[in-house]
Amino acid sequence: MKFWLMKSEPETYSIQDLERDKKTLWEGVRNYQARNFMKDMKKGDQILFYHSNAKDKGVVGVGTITEEAHPDPFARNKKSKYYDPRAEENPSLWVVVEVSWKKTFPNVVTLERMKKEKKLQNMKLVQRGNRLSVFPVEKDEFEHVLSLSKV
DNA sequence: GCCAACGTTGGC
DNA sequence: GCCAACGTTGGC
16 A cells, blocks of 8 residues: 645645545646656555645645546546647546545644654655645655644 | 746747 | 746745
8 A cells, every 4th residue: 555645725625625525536637747646546545635825734634545547537628727638649648536535634734843843854745845746655654644633 | 925946838 | 959938836
């Protein structure tokens, strides 16, 4: 089992939305590096759900991968803002995974807090200027964030 | 709202 | 294939 972090702006789609929906297709990723990570995801992998561009930015809960990568239908929908004409020829140019809700933390594990944690210094998240919306985290980093959510 | 970081695009 | 211009992300 692998561990990942996925970012979402809460105004677009929040952990509360996921808790209500129970599962969602993670569409609209248009960055090759993030896409490649999504293609590596397997059923049962765990994700840290991160709220970016928010007042309380940080990890807000946990999700589980319940469907592996398949073509992003929005990439071939001309009316979608995620439309990409290149996907007509190459449907798996952009992909989605299905993420199911597992847990919403009672308290946000804030970015500020994580930056102070020695154990998280190698995490991509705390590195300056990281704009990647999907990336792997180590098992011990994942577990450390979980432990921070309990205090 | 600003702006640094950085990925992408397109002219050459 | 280089690189300047541009657009987007996301912290502050």
